[in-house]
Amino acid sequence: MNQNYPVSDEALVKAAQRGDREAAAWLYHRHVEKVHRICYRIVLDPSQVQDCVQEVWLKVFRSLDGFRSGRSFAAWLNTVTANTAIDYYRKYVRQRNHHEAHQDYVETSATNERPDETHIHEKIQTALEEISVNQRAAFTLRYFEDMPTTEIARTLGCAEGTVRVHIRRALLALRERLAGKFHQ
Secondary structure, eight states, X not given: XXXXXXXXXXXXXXXXXXXXXXXXXXXHHHHHHXXXXXXXXXXXXXXXXXXXXXXXXXXXXXXXXXXXXXXXXXXXXXXXXXXXXXXHHHHTGGGSOHHHHHHXXXXXXXXXXXXXXXXXXXXXXXXXXXXXHHHHHHHIIIIISOOOHHHHHHHHTSOHHHHHHHHHHXXXXXXXXXXXXXXX
16 A cells, blocks of 8 residues: 555545544554554564554544544654553563564574674663663654654653653663673
8 A cells, every 4th residue: 555645634534434444554554663663672673563453443444534624643653652652561572581582583683684783783672671661652653753752742641751861761761781792
């Protein structure tokens, strides 16, 4: 499907609310990559990301009738995605051994990357696993999704000052955890 379909998200939402399955499919295809990226960056367990993405879309389509314009669909979707990924992480992924799943992922993806890139990716992934899920969510939305602090605060349901604290703590923790690791 062409993700640049000329109809706005709002028009697609209205059509989907009336039961138009094709409009719902357009919304899905237009935004699925971003949902996947956010889930991946928060959940961090490649074996769990697809389940989290599916949970996001189930929530979105189940609650689509309650969505009202006044806020953009993309902003609402970001909120649903971030909160679902945080909940998913807390409920499922924390109880599992991230390291084993991550090692399997690195081994299967290592053939597509240069050894240095694999090493760097592994160190960053490990460092991200070690910070709190709230810090990781704020950091991800700011630096990977390029969201402004005000939108992150709305998305995560907290004050802008809290978002700035989460981002600052994430940066400090990542800097500390990554210092010197690339020279080992």
